[in-house]
Amino acid sequence: DTAVSQTPKYLVTQMGNDKSIKCEQNLGHDTMYWYKQDSKKFLKIMFSYNNKELIINETVPNRFSPKSPDKAHLNLHINSLELGDSAVYFCASSQGFKGDNEQFFGPGTRLTVL
Amino acid sequence: QKEVEQNSGPLSVPEGAIASLNCTYSDRGSQSFFWYRQYSGKSPELIMFIYSNGDKEDGRFTAQLNKASQYVSLLIRDSQPSDSATYLCAVNVYSSASKIIFGSGTRLSIRP
Numbered sequence: 260d261t262a263v264s265q266t267p268k269y270l271v272t273q274m275g276n277d278k279s280i281k282c283e284q285n286l287g288h289d290t291m292y293w294y295k296q297d298s299k300k301f302l303k304i305m306f307s308y309n310n311k312e313l314i315i316n317e318t319v320p321n322r323f324s325p326k327s328p329d330k331a332h333l334n335l336h337i338n339s340l341e342l343g344d345s346a347v348y349f350c351a352s353s354q355g356f357k358g359d360n361e362q363f364f365g366p367g368t369r370l371t372v373l
Numbered sequence: 374q375k376e377v378e379q380n381s382g383p384l385s386v387p388e389g390a391i392a393s394l395n396c397t398y399s400d401r402g403s404q405s406f407f408w409y410r411q412y413s414g415k416s417p418e419l420i421m422f423i424y425s426n427g428d429k430e431d432g433r434f435t436a437q438l439n440k441a442s443q444y445v446s447l448l449i450r451d452s453q454p455s456d457s458a459t460y461l462c463a464v465n466v467y468s469s470a471s472k473i474i475f476g477s478g479t480r481l482s483i484r485p
Contacts, residue, residue, distance in 0.1 A: 300459060302417065302475040315472055349416055359405040359424065359465060362473070364416035 262286050263365035265350050271371045272340055279336045280368045282350030290314075291333040292351040292362065293325060302349070308333055309356040340372045376400060377464050379476035387484055392449040394479050396462030399443065406438055406445045407463040407473065417461055421447060452483045 263284045272278055284291060292315075293305040307315035308327040322338045333350060347367045353360040378397045386392040394408075405424055409417035423429045423436040423445065435448040445464075449456055462476040 299477060300411075301477045302461065304472060304474075307472070357465075359422075361407070361419045361422065364418070367416050 263350055263352055263363050265348075265365040265368050267368060268366060269369050269371075271373065273373055274340055274342060276340050277336070277338045278340060278370070279334055280348055280350075280370075282333045282335070282365055284331055284350075284352040284363070284365075286352055286354070286363060288352040288354050288363070289330055290353045290356045290360070291327065291330070292353075293333065293335050294349040294351060294364075296347045296349060296367070298346070306333075306335075307356070314356060337370075340370075342372050345370055345372045376466075376474045377462055377476035379460075379462050379479045381477060382480040383482050384479055385482045385484055386452050388452060388454060390452055392452045392456065392481055392483070394447040394449075394460050394462075394481065396445045396447075396464075396476055397443055398445070398462075398464045398474075400464065400466055400474075401440075401443065403464045403466070405465040405473070406436070408434075408436060408445075408447045409461040409463060409475075411459045411461060411478065413458075449481075454483050454485060457481060457483045 290309045292307045296302045306325040311327045324336045327333045349367045350365040351362040353362045408421040410420045411417045421436040423438045429436045433450045437446045459478040459480045461478045463473045466472040
């Protein structure tokens with residue numbers, strides 16, 4: 260059973276397009292996250308939701324819009340894609356929103372913008 | 374100053390030896406400290422967490438925390454080729470309940 264799943268695994272697209280990445284967790288966790296990992300492997304938090312409410316919104320261009328239809332799902336929509344958006348995007352989840360909880364990561368979505 | 378700093382490596386250690394990975398952090402209020410392992414092309418997975426000063430052992434892994442020095446380390450005893458990966462140090466941010474900050478990772482290579 261996959262705990263945290265993401266689709267698609269790979270995404271190749273042209274500059275200016277709009278794309279979405281979906282994430283689902285079956286762990287019963289309350290909190291979900293989106294991270295961006297760049298080519299230097301630096302993993303940076305973008306957003307976090309707790310029970311469908313946005314609790315972390317880092318300095319991210321407003322072309323990025325997360326949506327949480329329920330606490331098991333967190334999607335990421337990106338408008339007007341730019342070359343610099345190329346990265347691996349990881350979804351994660353944790354039980355509770357305190358910083359002392361283990362985060363479980365999905366397999367990642369490798370986004371390439373041409 | 375970066376919030377969480379790690380030596381990027383690569384750190385090369387012979388099989389069977391002890392690998393020592395280090396991490397410093399800037400937020401004095403941080404309470405929770407994590408070590409994640411990330412194999413190439415895979416997602417991070419938690420291998421150790423520590424909340425109190427001192428040592429915490431789990432199998433071949435020992436996490437060490439010194440809050441006064443703002444320093445956390447990971448020791449891997451009897452290093453195996455399967456330990457070759459990037460190790461990410463992560464620290465919670467005191468002012469933000471759910472946020473943890475990751476270091477840029479140390480690439481560890483175990484040579485046979």
